[in-house]
Amino acid sequence: MIRALRYSDPVVRALEDELQQEYIERYGGQDNSPVSPDEFGPPEGLFLVGFVGNEPVATGGFRRHADGVAEIKRMYVAHDHRGGGHARRLLAELETRAAAAGYQRIVLETGDRQPEAITLYASSGYSPADPFGYHAEEELSRFFTKDISLTATA
Incomplete structure (x- = not known):
């Protein structure tokens, strides 16, 4: 089950x-890119949590990046639940909800020390994109985009 929660909700926190601990382990520090809880509020944003029973196991949200473009942020699956398709289901739901909110394209950034994320995005139809945002100048960052204009009607 996937539910929308506030970014400030204790479950999300x-x-x-x-997720921040994961960044410390993989990159040596937290991700300090600016994120405001209000950015994930409707109508321009949304934050989702995937559950197995009552246990929260996956997160991800979208926020406005530009006219017609949403940015996906904070995709994460808890260690004990990886490999179960949670990230793929959450990503598909984010795409559907972003399209329903009027977005035609999604952009996102991940790091090259997250090969499983890169594989997920590539296998979900994302293609490399020009660097943008807080991590635009970082060597380890990888940027992706996908046209979702057909998602809402599919």
């Missing part, structure tokens, strides 16, 4: 803490 706990998974965000796990």
Whole structure:
């Protein structure tokens, strides 16, 4: 089950803490890119949490990047639940909801020390994009984009 929650919700904050620990392990520090909880509020944004029973296991959200373009942020799956398709389901739901909110394209950034994320995005129809935002100048960052204009009607 996937539910929309506020970015400030304690469930989201706990998974965000796990995600930041993952960044420390993989990159040596937290991701300090600017994120405001209000950016993930409707109508221009949304934050989703995937559950197995009552246990929250996956997160991700979108926020406005530019006219017609949403940015996906904070995709994460808890260690004990990786490999179960949670990230793929959450990504598909984010795309559907972003298209329903009027976005035609999605952009996102991940790092090259997250090969499983790169594989997920590439296998989900994302293609390399020009650098943007907070991490635009970082060597380890990888940028992707996908046209979702047909998602809302598919």
